[in-house]
Amino acid sequence: MADTPHNFGRRIPWPGGAAQAVGTPIQPSVVYRSSDPDALDDRYEGRAPGYSYAREGHPNADVLARAIDAMEGAEGGIVTGSGMAAITAVLLGFLRPGDHVVGGDQLYGRSLRLMREDLPRLGIATTLADPTDTAAVAAALRPETRLLLVEVVSNPTLRVADMDGLLQLCRERGVRVAVDNTFTTPRAYRPMDHGADIVIHSVTKLLAGHSDATLGYVAARDPELMAAITDFAVTAGLTASPFDCWLAERGLHSFALRYDRAEANAAALADHLAALPGVRRVLYPLRPDHPDHNRAVHLLGTRGGTMVSFEIADDRGAANALTRAAGGIPFAPTLGDIGTTLSHPASSSHRGMTDAARRALGVGDGFFRVSVGIEEIGLLTEEFTEAVRVSREVPPGDATKI
Numbered sequence: 001m002a003d004t005p006h007n008f009g010r011r012i013p014w015p016g017g018a019a020q021a022v023g024t025p026i027q028p029s030v031v032y033r034s035s036d037p038d039a040l041d042d043r044y045e046g047r048a049p050g051y052s053y054a055r056e057g058h059p060n061a062d063v064l065a066r067a068i069d070a071m072e073g074a075e076g077g078i079v080t081g082s083g084m085a086a087i088t089a090v091l092l093g094f095l096r097p098g099d100h101v102v103g104g105d106q107l108y109g110r111s112l113r114l115m116r117e118d119l120p121r122l123g124i125a126t127t128l129a130d131p132t133d134t135a136a137v138a139a140a141l142r143p144e145t146r147l148l149l150v151e152v153v154s155n156p157t158l159r160v161a162d163m164d165g166l167l168q169l170c171r172e173r174g175v176r177v178a179v180d181n182t183f184t185t186p187r188a189y190r191p192m193d194h195g196a197d198i199v200i201h202s203v204t205k206l207l208a209g210h211s212d213a214t215l216g217y218v219a220a221r222d223p224e225l226m227a228a229i230t231d232f233a234v235t236a237g238l239t240a241s242p243f244d245c246w247l248a249e250r251g252l253h254s255f256a257l258r259y260d261r262a263e264a265n266a267a268a269l270a271d272h273l274a275a276l277p278g279v280r281r282v283l284y285p286l287r288p289d290h291p292d293h294n295r296a297v298h299l300l301g302t303r304g305g306t307m308v309s310f311e312i313a314d315d316r317g318a319a320n321a322l323t324r325a326a327g328g329i330p331f332a333p334t335l336g337d338i339g340t341t342l343s344h345p346a347s348s349s350h351r352g353m354t355d356a357a358r359r360a361l362g363v364g365d366g367f368f369r370v371s372v373g374i375e376e377i378g379l380l381t382e383e384f385t386e387a388v389r390v391s392r393e394v395p396p397g398d399a400t401k402i
């Protein structure tokens with residue numbers, strides 16, 4: 001008689017008790033079992049809930065997506081493996097060769113690259129236009145324009161798009177509007193409440209908030225469009241890992257608190273920087289000297305956001321000195337972390353531009369962007385005061401001295 005086979009490698013059924021846990025469990029399984037082919041049909045055809053293969057969906061992605069849906073006033077959004085994956089899923093899930101798309105001329109750098117290089121390579125024409133000027137966007141529209149991709153507040157000059165004008169224009173011209181809401185977040189602006197068709201996030205940033213998960217999110221109002229975006233994301237493997245989703249969902253619980261504190265810090269830091277000798281210009285949407293101040297107040301109310309940009313002498317030596325002297329504040333090309341980070345667009349996000357094009361935007365070597373965190377404001381004002389002071393001691397043109 002043969003030995004009884006050992007149960008090597010066969011999975012033990014999930015105990016189920018974890019469903020009662022207050023903390024969200026993590027389900028890392030790549031694959032899910034079904035009782036029979038009919039049950040699998042029911043699942044694929046939407047008659048029964050459940051999962052089959054993690055690239056197509058898993059509980060941690062759904063928990064996170066439902067939480068962001070609720071924040072954005074959206075339904076049926078999906079989580080993707082990065083913010084760029086969400087943008088790619090929208091563009092390639094929706095557009096076809098021969099279509100035309102208009103993008104804001106100050107979109108995030110990789111979005112600009114998609115617009116300038118990748119879409120044209122695939123037969124999709126693109127035009128960049130200034131989203132603070134609805135007439136300029138109107139002039140860019142063509143009969144075959146199907147989509148406008150825009151950010152509400154631009155990086156790093158913090159210009160505020162004419163969202164009311166753009167949404168009305170696109171409604172009249174039958175063009176869908178996709179809003180990358182990464183900077184503004186639903187705390188300040190909910191695109192779907194204003195009639196946008198698609199909302200996109202780099203969840204990596206403020207929503208997750210701890211610089212430990214790279215994720216995106218996208219929701220579309222039209223279920224057919226959402227299905228096309230979802231299908232492309234699943235096919236191209238743009239979907240997200242359970243652990244990242246778990247981390248981000250955990251971060252989301254403190255999002256509103258983090259945002260409010262960081263925003264109050266940003267407003268205070270902007271005023272502090274503006275009064276420092278050596279600071280030539282401060283950009284913060286709610287300051288009366290911001291070029292889009294009135295629009296910012298109209299669109300965002302008291303929500304000036306968590307980003308501040310400022311300018312010192314246009315000199316690489318002074319910029320090096322400032323970043324070194326602000327040693328407690330990581331000099332890092334990101335935003336939305338719980339702690340303050342400092343970035344220098346001329347050497348990071350805008351390094352691919354010609355000097356002349358960068359300077360036309362007002363982004364010289366003395367231009368910095370601060371993603372403000374939740375520290376005690378006194379700590380931040382002290383560190384920036386010292387960093388700006390040290391930067392002023394560098395003789396002009398001396399890139400080596402601190």
Ligand SMILES: Cc1ncc(COP(=O)(O)O)c(C=O)c1O
Pocket residue numbers: 082083084085108151155180182183201202203204205214215216334335
């Ligand atoms: C406004 C904006 N959109 C999209 C992205 C891309 O997000 P991810 O890095 O998660 O792909 C970024 C990244 O910095 C961003 O700032």
